[in-house]
Amino acid sequence: MSNENKKQNGKPHAKNAKGTALRLLGYIAKNYKFKFSIVCLCILITAATSVASSLFIKTVISDFIEPMLKSGSTDFLPLIRAIAWMAAIFAVGIVATYLYNLFMVYISQGILKDIRDEMFVKMQKFPIKYFDTNTYGDIMSRYTNDTDALELMLCQSIPQALSTIVSSIFVFVTMLTLSVYLTLIVIAFLCLSFFLTKFVGGKSRKYFIAQQLSIGKTTGYIEEMIKGQKVIKVFNHEDKNKEGFDKINEEFCHNATQANKYANIIMPIMVNLGHVQYAVLAVVGGLLTIFGSNNLCLTGFTLMNVGTIAAFMQLSKSFAGPIGQLSQQINSVIMALAGAERIFEMMDQEPEVDNGYVTLIKAKKDKKSGELVETDDNTGVWAWKHPHHDGTTTITQLKGDVRFFDVDFGYDKEKIVLHNISLYAKPGQKVAFVGATGAGKTTITNLINRFYDLADGKIRYDGININKIKKDDLRRSIGMILQDTNLFTGTIKENIRYGNLDATDEQIFEAARLANADDFIQRLPNGYDTMLESDGSNLSQGQRQLLSIARCAVANPPVMIMDEATSSIDTHTEKLVQEGMDALMKGRTVFVIAHRLSTVQNSNVIMVLEQGRIIEKGNHEDLIKQKGKYYQLYTGNLELE
Numbered sequence: 181m182s183n184e185n186k187k188q189n190g191k192p193h194a195k196n197a198k199g200t201a202l203r204l205l206g207y208i209a210k211n212y213k214f215k216f217s218i219v220c221l222c223i224l225i226t227a228a229t230s231v232a233s234s235l236f237i238k239t240v241i242s243d244f245i246e247p248m249l250k251s252g253s254t255d256f257l258p259l260i261r262a263i264a265w266m267a268a269i270f271a272v273g274i275v276a277t278y279l280y281n282l283f284m285v286y287i288s289q290g291i292l293k294d295i296r297d298e299m300f301v302k303m304q305k306f307p308i309k310y311f312d313t314n315t316y317g318d319i320m321s322r323y324t325n326d327t328d329a330l331e332l333m334l335c336q337s338i339p340q341a342l343s344t345i346v347s348s349i350f351v352f353v354t355m356l357t358l359s360v361y362l363t364l365i366v367i368a369f370l371c372l373s374f375f376l377t378k379f380v381g382g383k384s385r386k387y388f389i390a391q392q393l394s395i396g397k398t399t400g401y402i403e404e405m406i407k408g409q410k411v412i413k414v415f416n417h418e419d420k421n422k423e424g425f426d427k428i429n430e431e432f433c434h435n436a437t438q439a440n441k442y443a444n445i446i447m448p449i450m451v452n453l454g455h456v457q458y459a460v461l462a463v464v465g466g467l468l469t470i471f472g473s474n475n476l477c478l479t480g481f482t483l484m485n486v487g488t489i490a491a492f493m494q495l496s497k498s499f500a501g502p503i504g505q506l507s508q509q510i511n512s513v514i515m516a517l518a519g520a521e522r523i524f525e526m527m528d529q530e531p532e533v534d535n536g537y538v539t540l541i542k543a544k545k546d547k548k549s550g551e552l553v554e555t556d557d558n559t560g561v562w563a564w565k566h567p568h569h570d571g572t573t574t575i576t577q578l579k580g581d582v583r584f585f586d587v588d589f590g591y592d593k594e595k596i597v598l599h600n601i602s603l604y605a606k607p608g609q610k611v612a613f614v615g616a617t618g619a620g621k622t623t624i625t626n627l628i629n630r631f632y633d634l635a636d637g638k639i640r641y642d643g644i645n646i647n648k649i650k651k652d653d654l655r656r657s658i659g660m661i662l663q664d665t666n667l668f669t670g671t672i673k674e675n676i677r678y679g680n681l682d683a684t685d686e687q688i689f690e691a692a693r694l695a696n697a698d699d700f701i702q703r704l705p706n707g708y709d710t711m712l713e714s715d716g717s718n719l720s721q722g723q724r725q726l727l728s729i730a731r732c733a734v735a736n737p738p739v740m741i742m743d744e745a746t747s748s749i750d751t752h753t754e755k756l757v758q759e760g761m762d763a764l765m766k767g768r769t770v771f772v773i774a775h776r777l778s779t780v781q782n783s784n785v786i787m788v789l790e791q792g793r794i795i796e797k798g799n800h801e802d803l804i805k806q807k808g809k810y811y812q813l814y815t816g817n818l819e820l821e
């Protein structure tokens with residue numbers, strides 16, 4: 181657990197707040213220039229009106245109230261007129277504030293949408309390895325918590341920070357023109373609060389990253405527990421799980437507490453600092469008025485008097501105020517940048533590279549030459565279009581001939597799990613893999629699909645090195661039926677159509693009949709329009725498998741991989757599923773992995789695997805004659821486990 185933490189904190193990205201912030205700004209610059217210009221303009225207007233209103237106090241005191249007090253005049257009209265002007269300026273300020281907040285909402289929601297889109301599109305291109313090494317909870321929390329944090333920052337913190345910066349500059353310049361001495365005092369307080377914020381904020385940041393990580397971990401754990409409810413109950417694992425959860429939850433609590441503890445100290449410090457500053461200004465201002473009012477060089481460009489002090493104190497408030505808020509927002513910025521870093525880190529994952537240039541095309545026989553040519557018609561004939569370096573292109577019919585030449589492979593470079601695998605499967609042949617769990621059967625089939633890249637050796641498909649084939653096209657030509665069925669929310673018909681989006685209803689029914697699925701579908705209340713919920717939980721495992729066979733049948737691939745497809749099916753349905761699969765296998769090259777040897781007996785060749793090596797190969801009779809591992813397995817002297 182702490183390992184993961186270390187990993188996260190040790191990465192440079194966790195410290196790259198500046199780069200992350202710049203990258204976020206890049207999103208604004210890309211699509212929201214106009215809206216953002218309006219935001220900037222409105223912020224300028226807001227700052228100007230705020231300074232004007234502070235200065236107005238001086239005008240009211242020095243130009244109206246003091247003269248009126250001296251002269252004893254009762255003519256309030258000029259004062260009322262001035263106040264009316266002020267009200268107008270205030271109104272402009274309010275409208276401008278409303279506008280920039282409104283536009284920021286549009287901008288930030290737009291950016292979040294862009295980011296979510298980008299994450300999703302990029303995620304679909306990640307290699308399988310990414311999903312092997314990242315938990316569901318961690319990936320999910322990037323979509324939810326991290327974007328939430330980002331939303332808070334974009335929607336609130338950025339506009340507020342901008343307005344703080346702009347109005348601070350305005351206020352600062354105005355303060356300087358009023359009194360240099362007093363301004364120096366304000367700067368001294370500012371420096372103090374700056375260092376305090378930086379110190380405390382820095383401490384928080386580390387824990388905010390840890391907190392986000394904890395959220396991911398917690399979600400992942402809960403998800404696992406929800407999925408595994410049955411197993412948990414059967415094994416009475418509730419207490420053990422609670423222990424595991426307590427540990428994660430405690431860590432979460434610790435990180436969140438630390439993060440918020442530091443962040444929450446900032447506010448009281450700032451408020452009290454503000455009070456002290458206010459008092460100091462009043463005292464020094466008073467002294468300056470009494471003793472140094474005529475020395476303009478020292479006090480600024482304006483004569484020090486009660487009006488100036490009142491205006492200055494108001495200004496200092498609108499200087500310290502937003503800066504105090506800024507430190508408040510640091511809380512959310514820290515969190516958002518930590519989140520954004522995690523989002524960007526996910527986006528920056530290397531996508532699956534595809535240098536393939538051989539594509540799958542529809543083909544037909546040219547009547548004159550008898551050779552295959554490309555066509556747009558659905559001829560049912562598929563071919564590989566192979567452009568060569570010399571500018572020529574060859575078209576080879578898709579047959580489903582797969583050959584391995586001395587293939588080595590490891591999920592990690594250091595740990596090779598397949599050694600020297602050589603095999604061939606001619607079109608229409610059935611190749612079976614048997615061997616203990618972990619022998620490498622599934623791994624071999626993952627290589628045909630190029631879910632992973634080989635460490636050494638070569639795989640040829642219809643004579644073409646599979647590295648040259650475009651991954652999409654390669655995968656389209658290979659059907660897969662696995663032990664776990666993955667169905668999606670939608671109707672049965674839609675789920676079967678997943679195999680081939682162009683399939684007509686008639687083709688779907690036909691595929692279902694071929695797969696032996698038609699019978700049970702017909703008996704469902706809504707037939708083919710029955711909605712499937714959460715991975716088809718309203719069906720039995722066998723029925724789900726029949727659907728995935730139908731889905732494969734509709735795709736009509738020349739090569740099929742069946743990995744323990746009947747392993748988790750009750751014996752009653754198994755016969756049905758087996759028949760469906762047999763029907764589907766006809767005329768295709770099939771790689772089949774099965775626990776029960778009876779299902780692979782009729783294979784053209786059976787490969788016996790042990791620890792990543794093929795130790796025996798041949799058909800059933802050959803292997804029985806050899807009296808080796810297969811023979812032992814077959815006669816029951818050795819159990820597959």
Ligand SMILES: Nc1ncnc2c1ncn2[C@@H]1O[C@H](COP(=O)(O)OP(=O)(O)O)[C@@H](O)[C@H]1O
Pocket residue numbers: 312591592597615616617618619620621622623624
């Ligand atoms: N995604 C993976 N990442 C790392 N190692 C894996 C992965 N999948 C399988 N392995 C390892 O590769 C070996 C072969 O596994 P696998 O091909 O799944 O075996 P089989 O299908 O024969 O039961 C095992 O030692 C297993 O631990």
Ligand SMILES: [Mg+2]
Pocket residue numbers: 621622623743
């Ligand atoms: Mg397996």
